[in-house]
Amino acid sequence: MIRGLTVGMVILAAPLLAHHSFAAEYDEKKPVTLKGVVTKVEWSNPHARFYVDVKDDKGNVINWNLELASPNVLVRNGWKRNSLQVGDAVEVSGSQAKDGSNMANARAVTLSDGRKVFAGSSADGGPQP
Amino acid sequence: MRIFRVFVLLSMATAALLQGQNSPAAVTSPAGAGAVASTVPNLPPAPAPRLPDGKPDFSGIWFGGGPVGDLELGLAKGDTIPMLPSARKIMEARQSKDDPEANCLPTGIPRTAPYPWTFATAPGRLYILFEGNIHSYRQIFMDGRAHPADPNPTWYGHSVGHWEGDTLVVDTVGFNDRFWFDFRGHPHTEKLHTVERYTRKDFGTLVNEITIDDPGAYSKPFRVTFNARLMPKGEIMEYICQENNQDVSHIKGPAGRP
Numbered sequence: 001m002i003r004g005l006t007v008g009m010v011i012l013a014a015p016l017l018a019h020h021s022f023a024a025e026y027d028e029k030k031p032v033t034l035k036g037v038v039t040k041v042e043w044s045n046p047h048a049r050f051y052v053d054v055k056d057d058k059g060n061v062i063n064w065n066l067e068l069a070s071p072n073v074l075v076r077n078g079w080k081r082n083s084l085q086v087g088d089a090v091e092v093s094g095s096q097a098k099d100g101s102n103m104a105n106a107r108a109v110t111l112s113d114g115r116k117v118f119a120g121s122s123a124d125g126g127p128q129p
Numbered sequence: 130m131r132i133f134r135v136f137v138l139l140s141m142a143t144a145a146l147l148q149g150q151n152s153p154a155a156v157t158s159p160a161g162a163g164a165v166a167s168t169v170p171n172l173p174p175a176p177a178p179r180l181p182d183g184k185p186d187f188s189g190i191w192f193g194g195g196p197v198g199d200l201e202l203g204l205a206k207g208d209t210i211p212m213l214p215s216a217r218k219i220m221e222a223r224q225s226k227d228d229p230e231a232n233c234l235p236t237g238i239p240r241t242a243p244y245p246w247t248f249a250t251a252p253g254r255l256y257i258l259f260e261g262n263i264h265s266y267r268q269i270f271m272d273g274r275a276h277p278a279d280p281n282p283t284w285y286g287h288s289v290g291h292w293e294g295d296t297l298v299v300d301t302v303g304f305n306d307r308f309w310f311d312f313r314g315h316p317h318t319e320k321l322h323t324v325e326r327y328t329r330k331d332f333g334t335l336v337n338e339i340t341i342d343d344p345g346a347y348s349k350p351f352r353v354t355f356n357a358r359l360m361p362k363g364e365i366m367e368y369i370c371q372e373n374n375q376d377v378s379h380i381k382g383p384a385g386r387p
Binding site: 045098 | 198225226228230231233242243244260261312363366367368369370371372373374375376377379380381382384385386387
């Protein structure tokens with residue numbers, strides 16, 4: 001119930017801010033949806049990060065670096081360092097880094113059983129008012 | 130429900146940071162504004178509490194109170210920032226990757242990091258403890274001393290404070306010129322002199338009215354106002370920005386809005 005409510009509110013809420021300009025690092029016009037398996041979780045500042053092995057069209061495996069908010073923001077939203085674990089199958093949507101590297105902010109993270117983790121907690125500048 | 134409330138508060142505070150705080154519109158968020166904003170206060174419409182000595186009680190965890198993305202959001206309606214051509218040139222040349230805050234360096238004054246902060250006191254001293262803003266602190270002398278004649282230039286400068294009625298007035302000089310006022314890169318020089326006037330308008334709101342005087346970058350003093358909002362159940366937490374900062378090498382383009 002609480003989780004559902006939180007996710008619902010996320011959609012309505014203002015974007016969270018990071019220590020850097022979101023628009024300077026990520027390109028909203030480069031949305032990505034990535035499916036793969038979590039290979040590493042870094043519960044560290046200024047952003048928590050996780051890494052996902054994703055197969056491209058040719059079957060090559062590419063390891064993506066995905067940015068979340070800081071651990072403090074995640075904790076304040078009710079998440080824990082083990083909310084996402086190595087080996088979890090996930091689908092991630094977000095915006096790719098402007099420099100074209102295999103890096104993105106993670107706006108939504110869905111586990112294979114449908115549970116969503118870290119919802120809305122990406123440091124996502126989003127469209128500005 | 131606790132999670133829900135905390136989230137609403139954070140969202141609220143973020144909306145206020147993004148939009149400036151001088152009008153009721155400041156509490157709206159870009160999408161579904163009303164639904165979020167109307168639930169926000171959740172705080173009793175109570176007056177600011179007082180300490181036993183009668184002074185306003187500024188304790189608690191605060192969020193905001195200065196510019197994050199854009200200093201202009203703090204201007205009164207119709208005001209503009211009186212930039213000198215030299216300052217405009219510096220601002221236009223700035224690149225986002227060089228923003229000190231993105232590099233885990235301090236915000237200086239009056240910029241705010243999007244993380245909470247709190248006041249701490251000791252006899253003759255007032256401190257501001259920052260969660261973000263690289264987990265640093267400001268020291269404000271409340272013992273009546275004057276600024277040194279030739280202060281060592283620093284990120285937070287040399288601050289002296291006093292009370293004027295219910296308002297805490299903090300006068301600061303002795304800044305270095307390395308920090309930016311916002312993501313846009315509004316600059317300043319070592320001639321910067323700030324006067325912050327903090328007033329706890331009500332239980333949940335701390336108004337910070339800042340006069341910025343820097344003849345090296347601006348043709349005359351100007352004023353911006355930003356509100357900090359109380360996080361009633363919050364605590365400041367550890368935040369060590371430097372431990373894994375991978376952003377800078379991926380940041381591209383001129384300094385801009387969030």
